Structures are given as structure tokens and as C-alpha cells.
Amino acid sequence: MDRFDALSAFVAVADQRGFAAAARKLGMSPPAVTRAVAALERHLGVTLFHRSTRAVSLTDEGAAFLDRARRIMSDLREAEQIVMGGRSAPRGRLYVTAPVMFGRLHVLPAIGALLAAHDGLSARMMLIDRNVRIVEEGIDVAVRIGPLADSALRVMSIGSVRQTIVASPAYLAAHGVPATPADLAGHRCIVGSGIRIGAAWRFGGKAESTVEVAPRLAVNTIDGTIAAAEAGVGVANVLSYQAAEAVAAGRLVRLLEDHAPPPVPVSLLYDAGRAAMPAVRLFLEAMRERARQGSWD
Incomplete structure (x- = not known):
């Protein structure tokens, strides 16, 4: 059993809430997805899903394993991108999240400039006015406005708003x-x-x-x-x-x-391991340069 393929199948079934939908997402046949998840269950010695003719849902063991599986997959993709990116121009997909209006006004122009300069790079933006889980969602950089909770993530301050x-x-x-x-x-x-x-x-x-x-x-x-x-x-x-x-x-x-009360900080949050990725480094510098050019007013 290819362990990474099995983890991919497990996460896809959990996300899609079904084996057929997961197969479509992965470009695999439903029997292949079923076999991959079954092999993973045998290897772990636990049942990961409750299966019925109408629905598929995670068991307690499956729910506990899901976040760890996501992290393993994210770490592997990150390692691949670092090795591949270290010897070439920025490539692959940059995933950034930001508040809706700040993202439209200040993040989108920075990403647009990066895409124009690097043909091998693509980007995904999640513009949403609430905090999302960075590591679990596979996000490279999050723009946060406001005080930050303690975490293991790296923080780069890029100014403040009032x-x-x-x-x-x-x-x-x-x-x-x-x-x-x-x-x-x-x-x-x-x-x-x-x-x-x-x-x-x-x-x-x-x-x-x-x-x-x-x-x-x-x-x-x-x-x-x-x-x-x-x-x-x-x-x-x-x-x-x-x-x-x-x-x-x-x-x-x-x-x-x-x-007015004290200014509110604007920060970039990212996992330390992702800082080595060329696309992430370029994005961090682009946002820092935009901050140097003036306030976020």
C-alpha cells in the first residue's frame, strides 16, 4: 500500500463524505478508493468510517486521525515544493487568506504582480472576515488584522490601521x-x-x-x-x-x-517551514514593500 495515496483517499472521503465523490475528486475509480481506505484501516487496526447505503461518517478514531493526516500531507507537499522551488523560479500554487476588503484592496495587487512576473506560479485567495486554521487548511500565509493569539506560527508585522x-x-x-x-x-x-x-x-x-x-x-x-x-x-x-x-x-x-483607540496591528502569519518556499518569500517581501510605500489608509 502506498501510504500517501491511502492518506489522500482517506482525507478525500472525509471531505466529500462519500467514496464515489472522493473518487471523482482524486481521478480514481471508487473501488480503488475503497481499497485504499480499507488497507489504511487494516494497517492502523481501527475503523475510520461508519458506512451505510446512505451516508459515510467518521468514527471517533477517524475524526481524531483526520487532522494528523492533513498535517502529514501538508508537510509532504511543503517538502516537495521547497526542494523543487529551491532550484527554480517560484512555481506551484500560493495559498493566501485575508479579510475581504483588505484582500481586495491590498493583497490582490501584490499577488497579481507576482503572477505577472512568474508564469509557473498560480495562486488561490480565501477572502473571509474570520480567522481560519492555517495549517489544517494548507494555507501558506494569512493576513490578520487585530491582536494575535499565541501560536507556534511566525509573525511578520506590516503596519497598522486605525x-x-x-x-x-x-x-x-x-x-x-x-x-x-x-x-x-x-x-x-x-x-x-x-x-x-x-x-x-x-x-x-x-x-x-x-x-x-x-x-x-x-x-x-x-x-x-x-x-x-x-x-x-x-x-x-x-x-x-x-x-x-x-x-x-x-x-x-x-x-x-x-x-480614537490605539492602532490595530496588521500581520502576516505563516508556518516556519513554508518560509523557505520561493513563492512565500516573494509574497512576504511584496507585502512588506507595499507597507513601506505608505500606510494602509
């Missing part, structure tokens, strides 16, 4: 300009997603004060939050880069800048 309270000129003309954070209690407020989620808005150099706002509108995307603020629905609490274009164009006005 809290920005914004509203449209039309809204301010109709409802007045808040002079202090406490004034927001009398304003129509828009609450959104990401790290600015919720109705408790923090202010002050050490975030020592919190204002509970009354949401007039709740939106689950930053684009929607910005659009609502531009339309005059109310006051929004976003990050500097998210409102930068609208502020520069005069569609939004920054408020209460003297009361």
Missing part, C-alpha cells in the same frame, strides 16, 4: 456633528461585521471608554456598512483603509479622530 468613525456630509447636515463619543448615543448608528462588530464602540488612547450605541442598521459586510454610511443612513465605525476611498472622494467624513 478605527475611523464616519458619516456622510448629508447625514451630518441633517443630524449634526458629534463632538464627543458620548454624543453618539443620540445618533443613528450602523453596526457591521469583522473586528468592529457589535454596539459597544471603544474610544480613548488606551480604549478606556466605551459607548453603547443604538444600532439603526446592522450589516454583515464591510462593503454594505460603507454603502449605508454613504447613503446617509447613519454613523459607522470602520477601519481606516475601509473608508479611505470614500473619505478621499468626499462621500464620507471622518469624525472624533482625537478620541
Whole structure:
């Protein structure tokens, strides 16, 4: 039994929740996938899947083994890429995750430039406003905005962003300009997603004060939050880069800048072993260079 093929078959069946679907994904025949998983079960001495005519599900042993199997496969692919990439130009696939708007505005241009310069390189971007498991998902680099939890991953700081309270000129003309954070209690407020989620808005150099706002509108995307603020629905609490274009164009006005809490760090997270991959090294340097050219506003 080829151990790597067996692990690939096991992970595919777990992901696809079926042997036939896993076979299609792997380009194998269903009997071949079934035999590979059965051989792995015999080798381990455990049953990895509950099988029925209607469904396939992991046993407790299978669930415990799945994360380890993913890590083994990821490590092997990484070793292959390091060896292959070490003697050639960047090649293979670069996998990056980032918050949706930051990824669109600042990560996509960096990746686009890398793809234009290196024909053997491809990329996958997961733009999502929540943290995902980097190692388990096989991600090369994650862009994170906000404080970081302790982990074994390497961290590269590439600057910071600021809290920005914004509203449209039309809204301010109709409802007045808040002079202090406490004034927001009398304003129509828009609450959104990401790290600015919720109705408790923090202010002050050490975030020592919190204002509970009354949401007039709740939106689950930053684009929607910005659009609502531009339309005059109310006051929004976003990050500097998210409102930068609208502020520069005069569609939004920054408020209460003297009361902003400390800046929020922007970081790149990656596994130490992946730093040797040419594509990862180039991406890290590209993002660091973009940070050198100016703030993320």
C-alpha cells in the first residue's frame, strides 16, 4: 500500500463524505478508493468510517486521525515544493487568506504582480472576515488584522490601521456633528461585521471608554456598512483603509479622530517551514514593500 495515496483517499472521503465523490475528486475509480481506505484501516487496526447505503461518517478514531493526516500531507507537499522551488523560479500554487476588503484592496495587487512576473506560479485567495486554521487548511500565509493569539506560527508585522468613525456630509447636515463619543448615543448608528462588530464602540488612547450605541442598521459586510454610511443612513465605525476611498472622494467624513483607540496591528502569519518556499518569500517581501510605500489608509 502506498501510504500517501491511502492518506489522500482517506482525507478525500472525509471531505466529500462519500467514496464515489472522493473518487471523482482524486481521478480514481471508487473501488480503488475503497481499497485504499480499507488497507489504511487494516494497517492502523481501527475503523475510520461508519458506512451505510446512505451516508459515510467518521468514527471517533477517524475524526481524531483526520487532522494528523492533513498535517502529514501538508508537510509532504511543503517538502516537495521547497526542494523543487529551491532550484527554480517560484512555481506551484500560493495559498493566501485575508479579510475581504483588505484582500481586495491590498493583497490582490501584490499577488497579481507576482503572477505577472512568474508564469509557473498560480495562486488561490480565501477572502473571509474570520480567522481560519492555517495549517489544517494548507494555507501558506494569512493576513490578520487585530491582536494575535499565541501560536507556534511566525509573525511578520506590516503596519497598522486605525478605527475611523464616519458619516456622510448629508447625514451630518441633517443630524449634526458629534463632538464627543458620548454624543453618539443620540445618533443613528450602523453596526457591521469583522473586528468592529457589535454596539459597544471603544474610544480613548488606551480604549478606556466605551459607548453603547443604538444600532439603526446592522450589516454583515464591510462593503454594505460603507454603502449605508454613504447613503446617509447613519454613523459607522470602520477601519481606516475601509473608508479611505470614500473619505478621499468626499462621500464620507471622518469624525472624533482625537478620541480614537490605539492602532490595530496588521500581520502576516505563516508556518516556519513554508518560509523557505520561493513563492512565500516573494509574497512576504511584496507585502512588506507595499507597507513601506505608505500606510494602509
